[in-house]
Amino acid sequence: MAPKRARTIDRSSTVPTADSSRGTAARPRLTDRAMEEEYTRLLGKPILKERGFLPSGRDGELPPMIAEKGWIAFCESPEAVLMSVVREFYANAKVEKNGFSVVRGLTVDYHPAAIRRVIGQRDRKPKKENWNEKTAEDFDLDLICATLCRSGTVWTFKTGTNEYRHFPAIAMNRYARAWNAFICANILPSSHAHEVTVERAQLLWGILNEEYYVDLGEFIYQGILKFLRGAKHMNIPYASTVTKLCRAVGVNWPAHEQLQLPVAPINSGTLNGMQEWTGGEPEEHGLGYCLPGGRPARGATMARPRHDEAGSSRAQEGAGMADTQYRRLSQRMDAMYETQSRFAQELTLALVTAFRGLEADIQWPFFGEDSAYPPPDTPPTEGDDDDDSE
Template sequence: MAPKRQRTQVSSSTTDSSSASAVRLRFSTPDVEAKYTRLLSKPIVKERGFLPSGKDGKLLEMILEMGWVPFCEAPTAVPMSVVCEFNVNAKAKKNGFTVVRGMTVEYSVDTIRRVIEQPARKPGQDTWNDKTSEDFDLVLIVATLCVPETHWKFKRGTTDYSTFPVSSMNKFARAWNAFIISNIMPSSHMYDVTVECTRLLWGILQGDYVDLGMVIYQGILRFLRVSTTGSIPYASVVAKLCVIVGVHWPTHKQLQILSAPIDRTTLATMQEWDGGKPDLKGLGYSFDHLPGERPAVGAAQSSKTAWRS
């Protein structure tokens, strides 16, 4: 016998009236429904596929090694109404469950891990999620990732680090950052790298195990705390969570959220610093002589890494 569908109090007769097969939207109170209407006017974070070729440094090799191929696939179009209903009802319930089209949808860490096909941690592999801020030397990280004379900007009126420019990194690190701010830690910082994204980028480049399910779950919770402000994150993950419990929607009601995938064409547009050779994983540059040094005449130069203390 099929399980009974959970019943939810309906406060209005709001329907998707553009379709003859419309499914009634369900909200616990008129206030929740009003928040849904407001959320419909918000933009969605433009998620991107990460599809490098075997000739793009070691990007493809790294994706395969981490088992992230399913997660890096180009996301499909998703329905705006379903994503918004998920979020406003999740904010109202605040218990790890929400209601979409009358169906109970769970968004626990384990469920998110399942829908994104997160791989298991390998024996002996460091776990990025277990590290604290003290485990990251932000000055050394920037010195290692960036061209010489790159510095952190500070938060206004403080000595706390804020951002550094994306353009100071080689294109392979920039590609990872573009994927991070679209799919893992959504951010409006397109031209600067935040502290939070820097730590995640460093973990990826070091080969740490990243519990994506936990990161996305925490990101959903952050958005729910301010669910009527900012762009709506993780739309494709939300759609997958809804699909596995049987939520359906008319195909013509989908919202195309794809941006151009991060692929060889995208990487070709990322201008490189001409002072050295980029590391194939994204860890800065190497060159024959440091900026300001005169190369020795008639002598082979040792390769040096572009970093400053």
């Protein structure tokens, strides 16, 4: 009979009590009973994984569009986040609710201006309208649907009312679908990327129209407040931004504390796996197609991009894959990498503890107790495969 699988212990799911100098996680600074209770509640909530948006020069005007908005830093692949720090931030912020939190004894400002600084967003240009100041009445939802989606796509309404609900994401052109996936991961966290809600459609319209300035700092700030006000159905959002806010004020943490890795970025491979319309080419900024009137041709159908024009599968990840297949493969690779990283992390911690007990001075070849984790990719050097044992 095969042995039972050992139970994996999430080190972030318990409040550590040991001294951090002895190789264990640092104790969260929870200043009162309410914060301790909130931290304990958050231990049962997953932390949403964010993803980067890294199109290449083969993806039309997407790269210049990101650069023009000043979102290059925000669209980079997010770093691994420290789970205990993120939970401590939200536990303390839940009680204060004044735009500040306390993490490891340091005050963390999460007002819009502070968020804009850490994500690298530029100030609004004078000629651009501020999207955040718009109201629902300023948007023509039927026009948004008709411009972004193939002909014949309509909104779904709430039963028995005229209230708009959503339209299918698969009906949009792939530029808009890529932005929708990025929005669901980083701006308006949602696990329902297959349906475009009214709020997300309005934000998508603001992003794709170059005359608008979308204040991400304000948007993320409001999202944090929404979570703090008790949105029980939400998982913990904006972990990468929270980590950057904490680092900006000097919050430090041991290299061995448990990290959560991001998912694979949205890149040329992801875009190549998305369905495309026939009968037109994408406009410069991804709004519809260069057809008369700027709308898709009536009766336009969905078709796969030609893979012989898109480049070899080696040049573009996932070439020829369906979007669902590529997403599942990416999730499996993420899970494998996370498992391997956690094993290396726990093995290193065990070795550190063992060698400390022996009072042995060990020179770590790649990373050590005080080094950044995960370690950078290190190319093999000549002689790496040699057996030094006699």
